[in-house]
Amino acid sequence: MHLQSPPRTIPVDGPANRVYAPAYNRLQNTTGCKNRKEAGAVRQGASCDGLVMDMTIRKLAQLAGTSYSTVSRALNDSPLVKDSTKRHIQSLARQLGYQVNSSAKSLATGMQMNVGLVYPFHSLRPYESAYTSQAISRMRRELATHGLDALVAGYGGGEGPTDDITRxxxxxKVAGLIIFGYEVSRPQVDALLRLDAPFLLINPAPGIEDAPCHQIRIDHELGGYLAAQRLIAAGRRRLLCVTEAGEQFDVRLRGFARAVADAEEAITWDTLTIENGLYETAYDTVAAHLDEVRACDGVFAQSDLTSIGVLNCLLDTGVPVPEQISVVGYDDIEWAQYTRPALTTIHQPVSEVARLATDAIAAVIAGTQSDQYVEKLQPTLVDRESC
Amino acid sequence: MHLQSPPRTIPVDGPANRVYAPAYNRLQNTTGCKNRKEAGAVRQGASCDGLVMDMTIRKLAQLAGTSYSTVSRALNDSPLVKDSTKRHIQSLARQLGYQVNSSAKSLATGMQMNVGLVYPFHSLRPYESAYTSQAISRMRRELATHGLDALVAGYGGGEGPTDDITRxxxxxKVAGLIIFGYEVSRPQVDALLRLDAPFLLINPAPGIEDAPCHQIRIDHELGGYLAAQRLIAAGRRRLLCVTEAGEQFDVRLRGFARAVADAEEAITWDTLTIENGLYETAYDTVAAHLDEVRACDGVFAQSDLTSIGVLNCLLDTGVPVPEQISVVGYDDIEWAQYTRPALTTIHQPVSEVARLATDAIAAVIAGTQSDQYVEKLQPTLVDRESC
DNA sequence: CTGAAAGCGCTTACAG
DNA sequence: CTGAAAGCGCTTACAG
Known part of the structure; x- marks a missing residue:
């Protein structure tokens, strides 16, 4: 077997016309390394079912009888390598359970095969919204089909660009970012843009939509329209929107208003503003304004969690839903189907968003997608029992 | 300002007595690099609010007027660096928004500051269980306080050790793993052990408990006991456990049986086995065995999702809960409080688990925790309306 | 098609 | 306390 060390071409005296001889690759040093590193790190030489933990392309090259350059090329399926050599090396690598050191690869190529999934940090809740959880969960799987791993992170309100977003x-650590954007600010997006790194916004706030970046939008105006339309079709004439303040919610309200205007019947509607989207907040706010709420016959709430707060408050105070008041939610999280009455709601196409977002970011990272990717998806109405 | 290049000590002719001159660090090469890399990667020199994207310790060293070794030490807060130098460098780094290249650091130290959060892949559901989501969400935050990022991954049933678990x-890519272990197999754990890498099991199946690895266990026997005890205290005498097959569920059943044996009253109990923990499965199974179920007066279901399936089926078929049949769930996921009647359930201490798991893995990675970490936590009963 | 070399951006033993 | 050197494990331009 041909070992790479010592290199056969080393001139005994060095070339006289060069002051500095090239630094011959340190081929010798497969074992005795100068820099120590233990302390919790994986022990050198540990093996697992015949799979060695610290297999490197250098060792692979020794076993294959080629240079490690060739091993590197073979493992990356380079067309420069002879087919038989490639097959030999690949099968050897498989047998020995070789896994590339992602840090080394990343350092050499300048890109880590991870994408960051970043969503707004809600200090109010110890966990993400059901909607976010579902989306993350699905994206992780889709990402895997592209050979990408998912790193999760949060971002705070308006803390500027030194967030986890750019970090x-x-x-x-990541080659790109998928950002659940409904709380990302314009300065943050601009900072990202200046970084010229791959990122994609899901559901950005209206003020961000004209930013020249990849986006997947959901037509929330339509969502609001659909909600009002359904309520009106159920014969409801005095409507109430339970909503947080914020541009992203105003869009839905605009759609809502348009449906009301489109209706042939005389419809009145009003708004009940809640401070945040927590279940408890919705519940308590409705409880505090019971008379106003009971004066209406249909409620549109801006998220399923909020809807469930409204629904439960109504039920707990003896208001029959949907007999007396209809309720329409927004999101169609898993739990919307488990309430009794089951929640009629506007479905956000999470699976589709996950698939598209994931394909898009993968393409951007690969350099396949160069121009701005913008997709606008339509929500749909899911008819259940609460309206 | 003293720049590092060219090195002042280069002998013009090279030392005569050495064949190979030492390879002087390539200090020259801060700009003209040989290896190209673009294609979706972050553009060189892009800047963001005065923060340069490709700031390195080399450039920092030039600006600070020291060697980059000193910069490295200063940034890592080494006691070897003079305090004033350290402060100078650190403030410069902060000003310029320097961020370490994690791949380079990882390659040099052998450890990446990420921990993998791995949970069982349920092919049946497009998203993780609410329990898992909540745990992941909390762990991510706790991890951040240790300077660790969270990478999420799944593992399949019994596919052996070439899973994401070891990959x-x-x-x-990660310095350690937190594994939601209720479906991890003994061979998988053994493979991990042979790798000698930091990992911690949450809630492993009973067959794993004697493996010499870090674990956080929940006393599910007690959980089962508490459930039966509550049902009995509510005057229930004919009990039914709705459960999946599996060791981890048998433990709860044992606790359940013990409570029944401890009771002074004559209690009968039976088991209804469901094929999996999906809501629909629970709902449909109860519907298919309505007579048997109606013959009992108290149900203990093995997860909140299952409980909600049972609860809804009962409600939908006109069985009043808890008047005719009491229901006790398991997990205490967020949604347990939103059902009507709100679910009485066994609370798993997710926050505590997240905090402990996170501290433990951080300690193991840091090398602080050397002996086996085993923590056994106790579930508690949360009394609501369904029992 | 293949190999030797240089480089990616860090850390750290070694030698002042 | 500081600097120059070697090394981490890859990729890839360059030269056969």
């Missing part, structure tokens, strides 16, 4: 990119 | 470790 992961700047540390080169 | 992330072997690729050096």
């Amino acid at each position: 992961l990119l700047r540390q080169k | 992330l470790l072997r690729q050096k």
Whole structure:
């Protein structure tokens, strides 16, 4: 077997006309390394079912009888390598359970095969919304089909660009970002743009839509329209929107208003503003304004969690739903089907968003997608029992 | 300002007595790099609010007027650096928004500051259980306080050790793993053990408990006991356990049986086995065995999702809960409080688990925790309306 | 098609 | 306390 060390071409005296001889690759040093590293790190030489933990392309090259350059090319399926050589090396690698050291690869290529999934940090809740959880869960799987791993992170309200949003990119921990954007600010997006790194916004706030970046939008105006339409079709004439303040909610309200205007019947509607989207907040706000709420016959709430707060408050105070008041939610999270009455709601196409977002970011990272990717998806009405 | 290049000590002719001059660090090469890399990667020199994307310790060193070794030490807060130098460098780094290249650091130290959060892949559901989501969400935050990022991954049933479970470790993408272990197999754990890498099991199946690895267990026997005790205290005498097959569920059943044996009253109990933990499965199974179910007066279901399936089926078929049949669930997911009647259930201490797991894995990674970490936590009963 | 070399951006033993 | 050097494990331009 041909070992790479010592290199056969080393001139005994060095070339006289060069002051500095090239630094011959340190081929010798497969074992005795100068820099120590233990302390919790994986022990050198540990093996697992015949799979060695610290297999490198250098060792693979020794076993295959080629240079490690060739091993590297073979493993990356380079067309420069002879087919038989490639097959030999690949099968050897498989047998020995070789896994590339992602840090080394990343350092050499300048790109880590991870994408950051970043969503707004709600200090109010110890966990993400059901909607976010479902989306993350699905994206992780889709990402895997592209050979990408998912790193999760949060971002705070308006803390500027030194958030996790840019950190992961700047540390080169991720090759790109999928950002659940409904709370990302314009300065943050601009900072990202200046970084010129791959990122994609899901559901950005209206003020962001004209930013020249990849986006997947949901037509929330239509969502609001659909909600009002359904309520009106159920014969409801005095409507109430339970909503948080914020541009992203106003859009839905605009759709709502348009449906009301489109209706042939005389419809009145009003708004009950809640401070945040927590279940408890919705519940308590409705309880505090019971008379106003009971004066209406149909409620549109801006998220399923909010809807469930409204629904439960109504039920607990003896208001029959949907007999006296209809309720329409928004999101169609898993739990919307488990309430009694089951929640009629506007479905956000999470699976589709996950698939598209994932394909898009993968393409951007691969350099396949160069121009701005913008997709606008339509929500749909899911008819259940609460309206 | 003293720049590092060219090195002042280069002998013009090279030392005569050495064949190979030492390879002087390539200090020159801060700009003209040989290896190209673009294609979706972050553009060189892009800047963001005065923060340069590709700031390195080399450039920092030039600006600070020291060697980059000193910069490295200063940034890592080494006691070897003079305090004033350290402060100078650190403030410069902060000003310029320097962020370490995590791949380079990882390659040099052998450890990446990420931990993998791995949970069982349920092919049946497009998203994780609410319990898992909540745990992941909390762990991510706790991890951040240790300077660790969270990488999420799944593992399949019994596909052996070439899962994501070992992949992330072997690729050096993570320094350690937190594994939601209720479906991890003994061979998988053994493979992990042979790898000698930091990992911690949450809630492993009973057959794993004697493996010499870090674990956080929940006393599910007690959980089962508490459930039966509550049902009995509510005057229930003919009990039914709705459960999946599996060791981890048998433990709860044992606790349940013990409570029945401890009771002074004559209690009968039976088991209704469901094929999996899906809501629909629970609902349909109860519907298919309505007579048997109606013959009992108290149900203990093995997860909240299952309980809600049972609850809804009962409600939908006109059985009043808890008047005719009491229901006790397991897990205490967020949604348990939103059902009507609100679900009485066994609370798993997710927050505590998240905090402990996170502290433990951080300690193991840091090398602080050397002996086996085993924590056994106790579930508690949450009394609501369904029992 | 293949190999030797240089480089990616860090850390750290070694030698002042 | 500081600097120059070597090394981490890859990729890839360059030269056969």
